[in-house]
Amino acid sequence: MTNEALQILISEWFPNPEFEIKSESVDIDREEKESEIEESVNPSLLEFTEEGSQFLNVLVKPENLHELMNKLKINSETSLDYLFCLTGVDWGAELGIVYHLESTKHRHNIVVKVKTKDRDNPTFDSVCDLWRTAEFHEREVFDFFGINFNNHPNLKRLFLTPEWDGFPLRKDYVDEINMVIK
Amino acid sequence: MQETATLNNSFKSEEYFINMGPQHPATHGVLRLLLTIDGEIIKKVEPDLGYIHRSIEKMCERDSYQQIVHLTDRMDYLSSHINNEAVCLTVENALELEIPDRVKVIRTIIGELTRIASHCLWWGVMGMDVGALTTYFYGFRDREMINDIFEETCGARLTMNYNVPGGLMWDIHPNFIKRVKEFIVHFKTKIPEYDKLLTGNVIFQKRTKGVGVLSKEDAISFGVSGPVARGSGYSCDVRKYHPYSALDKVTFNEVLETDGDTFARYNVRIKELWESLSIIEQLIDNIPEGEHRVKTNAVIKLPKGEFYQKVETARGELGVYIISTGTKNPYRMKFRSPGFSNLSALNHMAVGGKIGDLVATMATLDLVIPDIDR
Numbered sequence: 325m326t327n328e329a330l331q332i333l334i335s336e337w338f339p340n341p342e343f344e345i346k347s348e349s350v351d352i353d354r355e356e357k358e359s360e361i362e363e364s365v366n367p368s369l370l371e372f373t374e375e376g377s378q379f380l381n382v383l384v385k386p387e388n389l390h391e392l393m394n395k396l397k398i399n400s401e402t403s404l405d406y407l408f409c410l411t412g413v414d415w416g417a418e419l420g421i422v423y424h425l426e427s428t429k430h431r432h433n434i435v436v437k438v439k440t441k442d443r444d445n446p447t448f449d450s451v452c453d454l455w456r457t458a459e460f461h462e463r464e465v466f467d468f469f470g471i472n473f474n475n476h477p478n479l480k481r482l483f484l485t486p487e488w489d490g491f492p493l494r495k496d497y498v499d500e501i502n503m504v505i506k
Numbered sequence: 507m508q509e510t511a512t513l514n515n516s517f518k519s520e521e522y523f524i525n526m527g528p529q530h531p532a533t534h535g536v537l538r539l540l541l542t543i544d545g546e547i548i549k550k551v552e553p554d555l556g557y558i559h560r561s562i563e564k565m566c567e568r569d570s571y572q573q574i575v576h577l578t579d580r581m582d583y584l585s586s587h588i589n590n591e592a593v594c595l596t597v598e599n600a601l602e603l604e605i606p607d608r609v610k611v612i613r614t615i616i617g618e619l620t621r622i623a624s625h626c627l628w629w630g631v632m633g634m635d636v637g638a639l640t641t642y643f644y645g646f647r648d649r650e651m652i653n654d655i656f657e658e659t660c661g662a663r664l665t666m667n668y669n670v671p672g673g674l675m676w677d678i679h680p681n682f683i684k685r686v687k688e689f690i691v692h693f694k695t696k697i698p699e700y701d702k703l704l705t706g707n708v709i710f711q712k713r714t715k716g717v718g719v720l721s722k723e724d725a726i727s728f729g730v731s732g733p734v735a736r737g738s739g740y741s742c743d744v745r746k747y748h749p750y751s752a753l754d755k756v757t758f759n760e761v762l763e764t765d766g767d768t769f770a771r772y773n774v775r776i777k778e779l780w781e782s783l784s785i786i787e788q789l790i791d792n793i794p795e796g797e798h799r800v801k802t803n804a805v806i807k808l809p810k811g812e813f814y815q816k817v818e819t820a821r822g823e824l825g826v827y828i829i830s831t832g833t834k835n836p837y838r839m840k841f842r843s844p845g846f847s848n849l850s851a852l853n854h855m856a857v858g859g860k861i862g863d864l865v866a867t868m869a870t871l872d873l874v875i876p877d878i879d880r
Contacts, residue, residue: 379814408729431747456727456851460849
């Protein structure tokens with residue numbers, strides 16, 4: 325599937341309720357305002373972009389993450405069954421995860437991103453039940469970013485010792501002894 | 507008779523923990539496995555990682571792109587050239603640099619030589635793990651020839667650092683082509699020896715057939731790649747699906763086995779030796795003339811954006827993921843290492859088997875611990 329076709333298909337799974345209400349209420353002067361609404365309100369709860377990346381990027385809200393991932397995997401048209409990379413990222417104000425997915429049947433790719441502003445107790449749903457490779461990768465993210473995963477079978481530090489203080493790959497991590505600041 | 511034996515048996519069956527590693531010859535590095543066993547039967551394998559974690563990803567955030575290349579061959583040191591290539595390709599693609607054909611061909615030849623050297627070492631150690639010590643010497647003898655070629659051209663034998671963003675550190679040594687050809691002639695007579703010595707050995711086959719079975723569906727779910735996945739019939743060769751450097755100019759077969767056991771994974775690697783030789787043969791007489799390097803700025807700044815590049819190392823799919831904000835350092839750098847995902851399937855493959863089977867299974871996973879620990 326091309327990126328455009330993927331985007332059309334996936335965006336329909338998560339319609340934005342606000343978009344429907346607004347488009348109904350402005351029936352009278354529809355023609356004038358329709359273009360305006362389309363710009364301001366996204367028809368889908370997902371945000372798509374291809375800018376600055378060779379893949380199609382989807383930004384999803386944490387509460388929709390697991391449902392989206394499940395659909396991406398089981399839908400026969402997307403069939404994204406191979407999670408080849410799971411990356412934790414600290415964007416400064418936000419913490420998040422980047423999932424790189426590939427379909428072994430159709431050979432198309434998609435990148436799913438999820439972000440949260442909660443730096444004290446960031447939590448996402450685990451995707452271990454969909455891709456078993458996520459079990460190790462999520463433990464690595466927990467270890468280095470302090471991101472928690474709901475329903476993870478064995479969430480504990482993977483590389484560091486249990487008593488380690490802080491999360492080293494966060495941008496605000498300080499370790500005066502072990503880190504050389506250039 | 508049997509009844510009395512049961513009556514007199516005062517031993518209880520009980521689960522207990524045992525440590526395998528971090529100093530254990532079969533773990534090939536500092537990997538600690540926490541085994542839960544009942545008698546000789548494995549109930550659970552839990553890897554304990556991080557003994558040599560250097561946090562390369564964090565170091566990358568402070569390093570320039572030229573410096574990062576040098577860190578990557580300390581990950582999977584047996585595929586050092588291919589690791590370097592992965593970072594260089596990512597940077598070159600991001601900068602949209604036009605790389606000379608000469609560079610692409612040389613990179614592919616050395617990449618395949620690296621793969622052969624890695625598989626030679628694996629084959630030697632594989633035999634040793636299951637009790638055939640002789641293979642170790644045979645494997646290292648042939649690997650030595652490749653290391654000599656590397657030493658002459660790259661100046662180093664293991665962590666070569668031959669790639670730089672934009673091309674190669676320097677041109678190939680005048681002897682390079684001659685010595686590679688000599689190696690091909692030599693090695694073609696040696697692979698049948700490997701088969702005679704180990705592949706056809708009855709004891710070896712009994713140790714490996716039906717051991718550590720991984721189905722195709724599980725292989726995909728665990729994100730397994732490389733020869734391990736291809737032993738389960740999962741077609742995933744990055745060289746076929748996302749060809750890089752000169753790999754789109756050569757013809758070769760992707761080796762697939764369907765049994766998914768230790769013996770299948772073993773066979774995949776042995777057959778890959780032939781395929782790698784074939785790739786080198788197709789390229790070695792046709793190295794185009796030209797520059798060995800294009801000029802880049804002394805300070806490389808990638809444009810703002812995200813860049814992903816995957817390559818096929820001797821162990822499987824290595825992914826390099828760079829998030830750039832337009833400065834001279836990456837904002838976030840992630841290495842998706844093949845060994846890490848392959849290791850995650852170990853528990854699934856080993857449960858229900860014996861400790862000796864675990865050693866055989868681990869031998870065909872071909873783990874390199876710095877690749878897992880990064």
